[in-house]
Amino acid sequence: MNSENQNQDNEKEMEKQNSENEVQFTDEQQAKIDELIASKIAKERSKSDERVKQLKEKQAQDLQEAIEKAEKRAKMTADERAEDERKEREAKVQKQMADLEREKREFHTKSLLLDKGISTDMLPLVMGQTDEETNDRLSVLENYVNQQVEQATKELLKGRQNPSANSNGNQQGGSxxxxxxxxxxxxNLTKQMEITQKDPDLAKQMIAQAQPKNYYIKPEI
Structure with missing residues (x-):
C-alpha cells in the first residue's frame, strides 16, 4: 500500500514539473501560431497537388499519343510500319545527340567562364549554338567589362593628386x-585599379607575387 502511495506521489510530482516547464501562449498568440502552421501546410499541399496534376496530365498525354500511334500503325502496311519505326528511332538518336552536344557546350562554356573568373550564372547569356559563337559572345562580354572597369577607374581617380612616395620608395596604395x-x-578590384594607374611596376610585382587565377586588373603592356 505504501508503495502505491509512493508511485502516486511521484506521478503527481512529475505532472507538476511538466506543467511548470510547459510554455504557455495567450489565445491570440496560439491563434497566430495555428494560422502560420495552417498556411504552411496549405502551401505545401498546393505544391504537391500541382505536381500530381502535372504528372497526371503528362501520363494522359503520353497515353493518348501511344493510342494514336497504335491506331495509325494499325492502318499501315508492313513496309509502312517498318519505315515509321525507322524514322522514330532516328528521331530518338538525333535528340540524344542534340542533348549530348548541348551538355558539351555547357561544360565548355562553364570552363571558359571559370577560367576568366566570371560567374557561371552568365552561362545562358554567353553560350551559343557553337563553341565559336560562345567564344565571340564571351569576347563581347569581356570588352564590355573592361570598358566599365576603365570608366570606373577614371571616375575613381578624377580629381585625386598623385600619391607621395613612402620611406621605402613605394607609392601609397599598396606594397x-x-x-x-x-x-x-x-x-579587391578597386585597389587593383588604383595601383595599376598609379604605379604599373608595383602592380606587376604584386601580380607576380599573388599569381591570381581569376579575372583581375593588369597594367597595359
Whole structure:
C-alpha cells in the first residue's frame, strides 16, 4: 500500500514539473501560431497537388499519343510500319545527340567562364549554338567589362593628386609586403585599379607575387 502511495506521489510530482516547464501562449498568440502552421501546410499541399496534376496530365498525354500511334500503325502496311519505326528511332538518336552536344557546350562554356573568373550564372547569356559563337559572345562580354572597369577607374581617380612616395620608395596604395589586392584573401578590384594607374611596376610585382587565377586588373603592356 505504501508503495502505491509512493508511485502516486511521484506521478503527481512529475505532472507538476511538466506543467511548470510547459510554455504557455495567450489565445491570440496560439491563434497566430495555428494560422502560420495552417498556411504552411496549405502551401505545401498546393505544391504537391500541382505536381500530381502535372504528372497526371503528362501520363494522359503520353497515353493518348501511344493510342494514336497504335491506331495509325494499325492502318499501315508492313513496309509502312517498318519505315515509321525507322524514322522514330532516328528521331530518338538525333535528340540524344542534340542533348549530348548541348551538355558539351555547357561544360565548355562553364570552363571558359571559370577560367576568366566570371560567374557561371552568365552561362545562358554567353553560350551559343557553337563553341565559336560562345567564344565571340564571351569576347563581347569581356570588352564590355573592361570598358566599365576603365570608366570606373577614371571616375575613381578624377580629381585625386598623385600619391607621395613612402620611406621605402613605394607609392601609397599598396606594397608587395602589404595587403595585396590581387591575393585571394585581400582580392579587391578597386585597389587593383588604383595601383595599376598609379604605379604599373608595383602592380606587376604584386601580380607576380599573388599569381591570381581569376579575372583581375593588369597594367597595359
Amino acid at each position: 608587395v609586403n602589404g595587403d595585396n589586392p590581387w591575393a585571394d584573401k585581400s582580392f
